Amino acid sequence: MEKDITIYDIAKNLGVSPTTVSRALNNHPAVKEKTKKKIFQAASDMGYQSNIFAANLRSKRxxxxxxxxxxxxxxxxxxxxxxxxxxxxxxxxxxxxxxxxxxxxxxxxxxxxxxxxxxxxxxxxxxxxxxxxxxxxxxxxxxxxxxxxxxxxxxxxxxxxxxDNIQAAHIATNHLIEQGCKRIAHISGSIKVSVYAERLKGYKYALIDKNIPYEEELVIILSDINEEAGEKIVEQIMQMDPLPDGLFISNDACAASCMNHLKLKGIRIPEDMAIVGFNNEIISRLVEPKITTINYPxxxxxxxxxxxxxxxxxxxxxxxxxxxxxxxxxxxxxxxxxxxxxx
The missing domain is CATH 3.40.50.2300 (Response regulator)
Known part of the structure; x- marks a missing residue:
């Protein structure tokens, strides 16, 4: 195995001091451009690899x-x-x-x-x-x-x-209430995750503010709320009696998927069920109707x-x-x- 080329080998080869080689390789202004070029060329020809790791150990960075x-x-x-x-x-x-x-x-x-x-x-x-x-x-x-x-x-x-996830969810739920929704379902990810726990709180607070009773059965919590979950969620929604007239869904991909599956069941959006998503992902602007959402920067x-x-x-x-x-x-x-x- 070849031994590593050092700055001393380059210095010996060019007849300059190791300090000059070191400075040139670190682009130091004290070294003339012509000398720098010569040193860079020799380093390249000899297969020199700068030891960034060693330099980092010295600087602890x-x-x-x-x-x-x-x-x-x-x-x-x-x-x-x-x-x-x-x-x-x-x-x-x-x-x-x-x-x-x-x-x-x-x-x-x-x-x-x-x-x-x-x-x-x-x-x-x-x-x-x-x-x-x-x-x-x-x-x-x-x-x-x-x-x-x-x-x-x-x-x-x-x-x-x-x-502020509590405030964002409060605003989203309140918007559905202002649209005349009386029975709003909330679809959430695992409430072990801070963001979902806070959105559930915001949803509850909005209902309390408008004197709408909180119903456990209107909250669907899944470990993963994504596009694939849409069908499962819609099955669950369709078994609710009476049906919800509003859905606040904690992510847009899931909201778009739920909307597509609801349409297949003959549910009109927003006439029968109004939908609000979360995150302002591209999908929210590509589906029909476009989805109301919280812009998450x-x-x-x-x-x-x-x-x-x-x-x-x-x-x-x-x-x-x-x-x-x-x-x-x-x-x-x-x-x-x-x-x-x-x-």
Missing amino acids: TNNIGVIVPSLNSNFQASVLAGMEKVANGAGFNLVISQSLESSAKEIANTRSMFNSRVDGLLVSLASDAEHLEHFTPFHRKGIPVIFYDRIANSDDSTGVAI GYEMGEVAMKNMINHLEGTSGSPLSKTNKITLRSELIIRESSLKKK
Whole structure:
């Protein structure tokens, strides 16, 4: 096996000092352009590999930021990652992305792997069955910042970036009440997940505010509310007596799927059943009628979470990470035809 080429080998070959080689390879302004070119050429010809790892060990930085997402096949997570990537690239950081696939066991394994890879910081959206957070303790001990986004942890050691899910769900449900709906069903993901638990609360509060009794049977909770779940949900809705006249569904792909299956059963949207979704995903604008939804600013969430992370890593004074534990972004109701009973 060939031994690694060092800066000393290049220096000897060109008859210059090792310091000059080192400076040239680090693009130091003190080295003349002509010399730099000669050194780069020799390094390339001799097969020199710069030891970024050794340099990183000296500076105790890898310039890698870990991101753990529950699932990559989500438009929302994709737009969050795009926002993160833009900010990270601009600041010279790389993203190391892994997915927990909604499993806390996999999340724990991912976290361990990120820690062993010496990431400078970690951004996490929690898995749906994540109940304990001890796997983040090694990060806190070493002073490695952890920021949660969307699905956040109530922990004093970490910052969370989210929207006010209680308020957003309250607005969505209230809109259906204002359209004349008296029997509103709510379709939710696992309430172990902070966002779904909060949306259920917002739904309940809206009913209480308008003196509408809360009925357990009008709430359908599934571990995974996605496109595939639509048929199953509609079967359950069709067995309710009387039928609901409004549906508040906690995600757009599921709302679109439910709408298609309801239409197959001869239910008119919004005349018989008004529908409100959540997230403002592309699908909400592509179906007929277009779906009223809560705009969830994923790209902005990615940018804000990453800016906080980088401010913290660069030790920028007044970094929000040191001042607050929760950053709340604005969300809004986008009203379209699927909910408009009152034209």
